[in-house]
Amino acid sequence: MKLSEGTEWAIHCCSLLANLPPDFALPKSRLAEFFDLPEDYLAKFLQELSRAGLVKTSRGPGGGYQLAKPAGQINVLEIVQAVEGDQHFFQCTEIRRCGPSGVADKHYKKPCGIARTMHRAEAAWRAELAAVSLNEISQMGAEESPQEQIEKSLSWFESVM
Amino acid sequence: MKLSEGTEWAIHCCSLLANLPPDFALPKSRLAEFFDLPEDYLAKFLQELSRAGLVKTSRGPGGGYQLAKPAGQINVLEIVQAVEGDQHFFQCTEIRRCGPSGVADKHYKKPCGIARTMHRAEAAWRAELAAVSLNEISQMGAEESPQEQIEKSLSWFESVM
DNA sequence: ATAAAACGGACATATCATATCCGAATATAA
DNA sequence: TTATATTCGGATATGATATGTCCGTTTTAT
Ligand code: SF4
Ligand code: SF4
Numbered sequence: 372m373k374l375s376e377g378t379e380w381a382i383h384c385c386s387l388l389a390n391l392p393p394d395f396a397l398p399k400s401r402l403a404e405f406f407d408l409p410e411d412y413l414a415k416f417l418q419e420l421s422r423a424g425l426v427k428t429s430r431g432p433g434g435g436y437q438l439a440k441p442a443g444q445i446n447v448l449e450i451v452q453a454v455e456g457d458q459h460f461f462q463c464t465e466i467r468r469c470g471p472s473g474v475a476d477k478h479y480k481k482p483c484g485i486a487r488t489m490h491r492a493e494a495a496w497r498a499e500l501a502a503v504s505l506n507e508i509s510q511m512g513a514e515e516s517p518q519e520q521i522e523k524s525l526s527w528f529e530s531v532m
Numbered sequence: 533m534k535l536s537e538g539t540e541w542a543i544h545c546c547s548l549l550a551n552l553p554p555d556f557a558l559p560k561s562r563l564a565e566f567f568d569l570p571e572d573y574l575a576k577f578l579q580e581l582s583r584a585g586l587v588k589t590s591r592g593p594g595g596g597y598q599l600a601k602p603a604g605q606i607n608v609l610e611i612v613q614a615v616e617g618d619q620h621f622f623q624c625t626e627i628r629r630c631g632p633s634g635v636a637d638k639h640y641k642k643p644c645g646i647a648r649t650m651h652r653a654e655a656a657w658r659a660e661l662a663a664v665s666l667n668e669i670s671q672m673g674a675e676e677s678p679q680e681q682i683e684k685s686l687s688w689f690e691s692v693m
Numbered sequence: 694a695t696a697a698a699a700c701g702g703a704c705a706t707a708t709c710a711t712a713t714c715c716g717a718a719t720a721t722a723a
Numbered sequence: 724t725t726a727t728a729t730t731c732g733g734a735t736a737t738g739a740t741a742t743g744t745c746c747g748t749t750t751t752a753t
Binding site: 534557559560561575578579582589590591592593594595596597 | 732740
């Protein structure tokens with residue numbers, strides 16, 4: 372029961388993209404370099420962000436990834452769902468219908484209390500993530516990063532653009 | 533990103549145990565039979581419930597599993613954690629420290645905004661589960677089960693005790 | 694035309710979930 | 724004391740998913 376690493380990577384990448392000047396695209400090679408991640412594997416998640424409509428891509432020289440919307444209009448839940456899919460954590464296998472006490476399917480009108488409890492908890496999780504925008508994430512990142520890191524990021528950025 | 537089936541099994545088993553007369557123990561063979569589950573695999577999760585102190589066990593003839601505490605004093609989160617462990621969903625791999633902008637470890641004083649956001653969401657999930665007692669689960673089960681199922685359960689129970 | 698870049702499918706490997714089996718420890722009852 | 728019923732834990736097998744690499748195709752700027 373663990374979120375994939377891709378989720379962390381995707382949020383970090385989106386946060387970085389949020390700090391880029393408008394109309395500037397960063398290719399996967401640069402993103403991978405910045406975080407020291409395997410380029411081809413990272414690309415999988417970037418493509419999922421693209422499919423989800425969170426980033427837009429441009430091919431060819433000078434191309435790469437940019438946010439598809441202002442960072443204030445993207446929330447963390449969207450990023451997580453793009454990478455993880457929208458499966459529920461709790462997938463009921465309807466074991467109440469099995470064994471010596473099970474009866475015909477038509478008698479089970481709605482999810483039982485167990486399923487409702489688990490789903491309510493998931494909804495609370497999603498709500499917390501949906502309440503945080505990418506903008507907030509990138510601002511927290513900017514405010515809390517050590518000064519030296521910000522300087523190194525800027526000089527890295529100068530060297531690639 | 534999916535909870536194991538064992539979680540559902542464990543909650544169902546606890547709910548069933550909550551309906552047993554005091555001082556009556558149900559062996560794993562009966563529990564597995566009731567839900568039509570693989571006996572040896574189910575036993576793994578029952579043992580985890582035992583290690584977590586949620587059920588008590590007695591060996592030898594007439595032995596089996598019973599709740600270790602009144603159902604009102606057990607909550608769903610405890611059961612889930614017993615089975616799933618207490619790992620966080622989101623496990624930060626500290627990628628901010630890597631790549632061309634990373635600086636020495638000592639500069640990172642606290643989890644970043646991403647990690648805090650993810651952990652807050654997990655806390656909300658846990659809180660929802662902790663708010664529901666096993667007693668409520670088993671009552672919902674009793675109230676919502678089809679009449680025919682309750683009768684079949686009772687007659688099954690007569691046959692095994 | 695050439696080069697840079699995303700895209701998508703095929704593949705390999707590692708980790709974890711699922712499942713079975715068995716011997717050891719423990720308790721009851723005859 | 725012996726036979727039986729039960730939990731416990733380790734070993735092992737299998738399948739699914741996460742992780743990671745590779746390469747050919749498509750798109751686009753120059
Ligand atoms: S709906 Fe509820 S009772 Fe039925 S299998 Fe799912 S969790 Fe169990
Ligand atoms: S603490 Fe935050 S910035 Fe650092 S790796 Fe974890 S999620 Fe990323």
